Amino acid sequence: xxxxxxxxxxxxxxxxxxxxxxxxxxxxxxxxxxxxxxxxxxxxxxxxxxxxxxxxxxxxxxxxxxxxxxxxxxxxxxxxxxxxxxxxxxxxxxxxxxxxxxxxxxxxxxxxxxxxxxxxxxxxxxxxxxxxxxxxxxxxxxxxxxxxxxxxxxxxxxxxxxxxxxxxxxxxxxxxxxxxxxxxxxxxxxxxxxxxxxxxxxxxxxxxxxxxxxxxxxxxxxxxxxxxxxxxxxxxxxxxxxxxxxxxxxxxxxxxxxxxxxxxx
Amino acid sequence: xxxxxxxxxxxxxxxxxxxxxxxxxxxxxxxxxxxxxxxxxxxxxxxxxxxxxxxxxxxxxx
Numbered sequence: 125x126x127x128x129x130x131x132x133x134x135x136x137x138x139x140x141x142x143x144x145x146x147x148x149x150x151x152x153x154x155x156x157x158x159x160x161x162x163x164x165x166x167x168x169x170x171x172x173x174x175x176x177x178x179x180x181x182x183x184x185x186x187x188x189x190x191x192x193x194x195x196x197x198x199x200x201x202x203x204x205x206x207x208x209x210x211x212x213x214x215x216x217x218x219x220x221x222x223x224x225x226x227x228x229x230x231x232x233x234x235x236x237x238x239x240x241x242x243x244x245x246x247x248x249x250x251x252x253x254x255x256x257x258x259x260x261x262x263x264x265x266x267x268x269x270x271x272x273x274x275x276x277x278x279x280x281x282x283x284x285x286x287x288x289x290x291x292x293x294x295x296x297x298x299x300x301x302x303x304x305x306x307x308x309x310x311x312x313x314x315x316x317x318x319x320x321x322x323x324x325x326x327x328x329x330x331x332x333x334x335x336x337x338x339x340x341x342x343x344x345x346x347x348x349x350x351x352x353x354x355x356x357x358x359x360x361x362x363x364x365x366x367x368x369x370x371x372x373x374x375x376x377x378x379x380x381x382x383x384x385x386x387x388x389x
Numbered sequence: 390x391x392x393x394x395x396x397x398x399x400x401x402x403x404x405x406x407x408x409x410x411x412x413x414x415x416x417x418x419x420x421x422x423x424x425x426x427x428x429x430x431x432x433x434x435x436x437x438x439x440x441x442x443x444x445x446x447x448x449x450x451x
Binding site: 305 | 445
């Protein structure tokens with residue numbers, strides 16, 4: 125959560141709420157990839173713990189999940205929201221995985237490669253913690269896709285702010301579609317892929333989710349000179365985005381998530 | 390990926406006439422007969438995955 129992070133409480137709420145939007149797709153991915161009872165799973169960048177908890181449901185009481193997260197406060201948040209005794213969260217670096225043992229049956233990661241400086245290195249480190257025949261499963265999004273349809277002025281502006289700030293900071297925004305190539309570059313077999321997106325119009329449209337992402341990126345935007353807090357107005361952004369897309373009778377598209385999975389040779 | 394790439398090649402080949410009409414590209418440039426094979430070879434050489442167009446489903450009650 126290095127790049128798009130605002131204050132702590134807001135970040136916690138953002139993590140949990142946004143995680144819930146994608147959880148159904150992540151669960152389908154984990155099932156398609158073959159996560160099964162009894163497996164021992166390593167979850168990279170476990171954040172609020174949603175993916176670890178989904179994995180724990182699938183591996184059952186005879187399996188186990190270890191979540192690794194760099195942010196100690198996120199680890200505490202994940203622990204507070206997890207009651208399963210076979211889920212453990214550790215403070216650690218998903219980039220290097222120093223100190224994390226090997227021999228896992230599967231490694232998972234959602235929206236983690238986006239935050240790492242060396243994605244291919246991270247995939248190699250993750251694969252090294254999986255036994256031969258084990259699974260490497262990643263779930264990443266495409267922030268460069270349409271955020272709404274149509275794209276009214278405020279939506280276009282918010283999208284442009286975020287993408288320009290990310291580009292100036294050298295942050296990859298289209299990791300989802302790149303997963304196949306990244307797996308290959310990491311020396312893994314070409315993964316199977318599953319792409320899904322959530323879209324909704326009307327008063328329940330998840331404009332708030334995009335507002336959260338944009339608001340959390342305000343410090344970055346200011347740092348690279350793309351937009352100021354006064355221009356973004358994070359406090360009212362969600363309401364304004366929802367009002368605008370509703371006025372246009374349009375829908376909000378939460379980014380397409382690409383799921384990738386491969387068996388380690 | 391193989392099947393998708395071939396389907397995409399077929400689709401572009403089918404559309405070649407449409408592409409040629411407004412002067413975007415000539416059929417000679419598109420070379421529909423070999424396009425699927427070339428697209429697949431290109432994807433394999435670059436380690437790319439083929440992305441089919443997103444399909445949005447919509448339903449409502451009246």
